[in-house]
Amino acid sequence: MDRSELAARIDHTVLGPATTPADVERVVSEASEYGMNVCIPPCYLEEVPTMELTVATVIGFPHGQHSTAAKHGEAVDAWQRGADELDMVLNVGLLKAGNHEEVVADIAEVVAAVPVPVKVILETPLLTDDEKRRGCEAAVDAGADFVKTATGFADGGATVDDVELMAEYLPVKASGGIGSYEEARAMIEAGAERIGASSGVAIVKGAPDAE
Template sequence: MSPTASMTPEQVDQLDATELAALIDHTLLGPTASAQDIDTLCEQAQSYGTASVCIQPIWVERAATRLASSPVKVCTVIGFPSGAQTPETKAYETSQAIQHGADEVDMVIDQAAALANDKATLVRDIGAVVEAAAGHDVVVKVILETAALTDQAKIIACEAAVEAGAHYVKTSTGFGPGGATVADVALLRSTVGDGVGVKASGGIRTRQDAIDMLKAGATRLGASATYAIVS
């Protein structure tokens, strides 16, 4: 199955703990996280078998070193958490993160452009990151911050992400006015189709939360409560 194509409800129900863990970006984005916290996160991710660790850019090199012999990927965030940086700044952040060992980047969009229905600006915004990641086999996920947007703005942002060549759209930063909802995941999935992945993040704390998001069309989950989800 394509990593971007959603599963049927029956397939989701059949996921065991190992298979569920492999869909999670084990996340620690708090600005006061310490080096020891990052080391612990990497150890946990390897133990659980998660898709990645998702961390702030300052920790990418450390995590990449810790995970060098592991299948767990290193994911970091770009333009985080507001998205109110220039495309050039986001492109530079992306290039630097890749140099330090990032395998995946989750970039925050220009939310004002989405609310203004300005797709051209969004395509430039997202495209700058996609272009910076091109040729490096780096996955680009596009954070919409759905709780701050109208449904029309979410659709415009999804369309821009597809047009710009992003690999995933993502619901939330975890630092905005709300997290993932089943309705938003379903809207994102119906807009992007099966050629682009959907990452649900923000407020996913239990196995049932995870199952609900996957049944709505998510193909990746962002969570800090990974242990509670997979145990």
């Protein structure tokens, strides 16, 4: 794929706890220049000017331990304030406890609340392969659009093996620790449809003009 096709798969991201309006302005400007999407904190959705730019934000971030009602409210609020896509964190503790129906219900409440794509963040660094599969199954059962590897705030991030596993269930957004074109390409070759990264510009610049 060429640079423009790669860029369209990247969610250029800024989600750290010290993120400022200036940080969001920079990421939006870079995404617009290079043809990427953005993923920003929900409090800054109004910072994004009206333009042809896909804007994602996060729900239940970063630990997934918000109540389902709180996640529902976050989702509706984010959509009403302009979010085009929502990346929600599933409840990792409930998943580990084997409470499948509760995990499904938590995700399904967000999916049903908004008419935009919902990506479910599994936080794969904290999960066994069996738990990853059960998380993907819950996302499928809840009607989610994507599964996503990680928030980037746990100890670890996306791996090729995890992307291959998750791609058996739904389209995958690989996120967490992807900092170069070579790493992004490996994730795409493993089955990732989207890449979440704070290094979006470096990834695009590292790509050849055409392949």
